[in-house]
Amino acid sequence: MSAEIFDKVRQLGKDIQESAPKSMEELEQFRIKYLGSKNVLKSLFGEIRNIANEQKKEFGQLVNSVKQSAEQKFSSLKNELESAAEDAAAQDLDLSMPGEPLQLGSRHPIAVTMNRIIKIFERIGFVVADDREIEDDWHNFTAMNTPEDHPARDMQDTFYLLNSTEMLLRTHTSSVQSRVMVNAQPPIRIIAPGRVYRNETISARSHCQFHQVEGLYVDENVSFADLKQTLLYFAREMFGPEAKIRLRPSYFPFTEPSAEVDVYLGTATEKDYRLTKGTGWLEILGCGMVDPAVLENCGIDSSKYSGFAFGMGIERQALRLYDIGDIRLFFENDVRFLKQFASAL
Ligand code: PHE
Numbered sequence: 001m002s003a004e005i006f007d008k009v010r011q012l013g014k015d016i017q018e019s020a021p022k023s024m025e026e027l028e029q030f031r032i033k034y035l036g037s038k039n040v041l042k043s044l045f046g047e048i049r050n051i052a053n054e055q056k057k058e059f060g061q062l063v064n065s066v067k068q069s070a071e072q073k074f075s076s077l078k079n080e081l082e083s084a085a086e087d088a089a090a091q092d093l094d095l096s097m098p099g100e101p102l103q104l105g106s107r108h109p110i111a112v113t114m115n116r117i118i119k120i121f122e123r124i125g126f127v128v129a130d131d132r133e134i135e136d137d138w139h140n141f142t143a144m145n146t147p148e149d150h151p152a153r154d155m156q157d158t159f160y161l162l163n164s165t166e167m168l169l170r171t172h173t174s175s176v177q178s179r180v181m182v183n184a185q186p187p188i189r190i191i192a193p194g195r196v197y198r199n200e201t202i203s204a205r206s207h208c209q210f211h212q213v214e215g216l217y218v219d220e221n222v223s224f225a226d227l228k229q230t231l232l233y234f235a236r237e238m239f240g241p242e243a244k245i246r247l248r249p250s251y252f253p254f255t256e257p258s259a260e261v262d263v264y265l266g267t268a269t270e271k272d273y274r275l276t277k278g279t280g281w282l283e284i285l286g287c288g289m290v291d292p293a294v295l296e297n298c299g300i301d302s303s304k305y306s307g308f309a310f311g312m313g314i315e316r317q318a319l320r321l322y323d324i325g326d327i328r329l330f331f332e333n334d335v336r337f338l339k340q341f342a343s344a345l
Contacts, residue, residue, distance in 0.1 A: 002051050009044055013066040016073055027077055034070040041067050106341045110211055110330055113318040114193050117213050120237040121191045126215065129190040131179045135170040143178035143297045144254040159197050169197035173214035174254060174311055180216065181298035186305045187219040204326040211314035218300065218307030224289055227308035235263045255288025255309060271323050285312035
């Protein structure tokens with residue numbers, strides 16, 4: 001009786017060594033048969049009570065070794081089959097196939113608009129001046145001739161840093177004017193593109209963050225005529241050779257005289273009608289002759305030098321350039337929106 005059972009186990013061991021599953025399905029059958037929860041080896045362990053006492057140990061060891069050989073066989077078969085599958089896949093590889101298309105990033109429409117504006121001014125000798133967005137009160141307001149009781153300083157417009165009356169998020173790129181002038185003597189001819197912040201209610205037409213490009217030209221004998229010609233040149237480059245501009249008298253603490261500039265887009269298309277509220281005129285910037293007090297605040301001799309400055313908003317120009325109806329889209333970073341500008345430079 002015991003000899004028979006020993007033979008049976010040995011035969012099982014041989015069967016295991018000789019099995020050669022050819023597929024993952026066959027391997028699974030092997031696993032179920034020899035290693036599964038109801039495997040044949042388990043039932044053999046049950047036979048141990050039919051074995052003579054002095055042979056029980058030997059029998060147990062034999063069954064265990066068969067079990068171990070089943071485990072080893074299983075893992076080596078699995079490796080073989082897997083690497084065979086990889087080889088087959090590699091042979092199927094067609095190296096002449098085109099690759100997966102790369103998802104190209106795109107430039108933000110605000111950046112594109114800003115770059116266009118920068119290029120236009122660089123062509124007539126302006127250089128880019130870049131400066132900080134977290135600014136102190138002096139560069140943003142005091143140096144720019146904005147008295148302490150001026151409403152622009154009001155907490156309702158300006159974001160001050162927490163627990164500070166001194167540090168703020170710049171409310172306009174005009175802060176770069178003072179940054180540049182305290183460090184350089186004329187001739188100065190810079191543009192300063194960048195982000196600015198004001199505590200305004202967010203709507204389709206205004207936001208608490210937006211972008212401006214500042215311009216500053218200081219030299220001997222700079223006149224209002226120079227300012228007007230520079231802006232006309234800009235309008236024609238930006239909006240087409242037929243573009244017209246108009247200057248309306250205005251007030252800024254840091255320029256005297258001051259003006260606001262509208263560019264004529266007409267009302268022929270619906271978007272221009274909407275954007276100009278039916279007037280055909282789009283307000284794009286504020287400007288003026290640099291107030292002598294500002295020059296003096298920054299260490300420039302106002303009896304020798306004069307200058308002009310302007311600051312334009314970018315968002316509105318970008319709305320027109322890309323026919324976008326809502327300024328908030330610029331700041332939401334929804335890829336479905338941004339992807340549409342994939343080809344823009
Ligand atoms: N800083 C002004 C604004 O933000 C614009 C401006 C710049 C006006 C330079 C005159 C000169 O509205």
